[in-house]
Amino acid sequence: MEGIEGDYLEDIIQIQKIIDKSENFVFFTGAGISRESGIPTFRDKDGLWKKYDPAKLASHSAFISNPELVWDFFYSRQRLVCQAECNDAHTAIGRFENTRPENSHVITQNIDRLHQRGGSQNVIELHGNIFGMVCLACGKRKQYDYFDFFNNFSEEKIPTCPGCDNILKPDVVLFEEPLPQDAWIQAIRLSSECDIMFVIGTSLNVSPANTLPYHAVKNHAVLVEINPNVTEMTSLMDFSIRASASKILTKILCVA
Incomplete structure (x- = not known):
């Protein structure tokens, strides 16, 4: 060795x-x-939180106030993970x-x-995990797989709940969430x-x-x-x- x-x-x-x-x-x-x-880490010297503000991209309040920005961030993460091994x-x-x-x-x-x-x-x-979805309005959850995630969702559009048409959230624990x-x-x-x-x-x-x-x-x-x-x-x-x-x-x- x-x-x-x-x-x-x-x-x-x-x-x-x-x-x-x-x-x-x-x-x-x-x-x-x-x-x-x-997959970049979060807190190392080159980590994501050195480049981006988690309060703006990965917090519950950010998702409520600006879901488009939060989804832009998560779509980029999902695409990266889909391509990873x-x-x-x-x-x-x-x-x-x-x-x-x-x-x-x-x-x-x-x-x-x-x-x-x-x-x-x-x-x-x-x-949680980045390929799960949850509706904060009706509580509906659904799990997707990395290999067909983007067959179900488009990066050009925020995903909405098929049951109540409210915006879906990635089923991950954001800052400010338990x-x-x-x-x-x-x-x-x-x-x-x-x-x-x-x-x-x-x-x-x-x-x-x-x-x-x-x-x-x-x-x-x-x-x-x-x-x-x-x-x-x-x-x-x-x-x-x-x-x-x-x-x-x-x-x-x-x-x-």
Whole structure:
């Protein structure tokens, strides 16, 4: 094993031994895991919120006051995600989950659905997903797929509800909106029961999602951070690996 994986060879071996003795696994992921798929992160030095004001493009009040502007932003994001491919980190997690379908779960802050494209089925989406639609007037929801999303919607037109003709909203959690309670309750339960939590590509700056590692700690779970950058919770981790998730996870999880 050469390169950066070799630098962490001892950690990899120790983590693999812990995996062999563990039963319940959580992969807690943020925007960094999708960066290698060409999806920009939000809070890095080149992140989206360095270029755009989230209060104007991704907040509930912005959607109500200027839905055209918000939809311009989300249509561009949807087009980008449609053209992206899941990377080796997504597929490594998906293959690992398939060997332990009852005991391995992904809790993600991402809205791109790349985990599902990588083979994961046990995915809790804390912030919704970009290919879902919800009507704030009548509550109707519908899920679409990335491969035919733009067969159903045109970037030239704001989507409207077929039931009540009001403007549809992307079924994502905007600023000023709460997390979906069912997903949040499930995330807390899984974090509180896991034996090992992989914390991958998240800055751990967003509340309340950043409290999930503490629930894992209360269960004496092992925390493995995979992130090129130091985070606010690095000191909490049992292992911190400064490497590409797509390169290191294939080694740790022993999947090709």
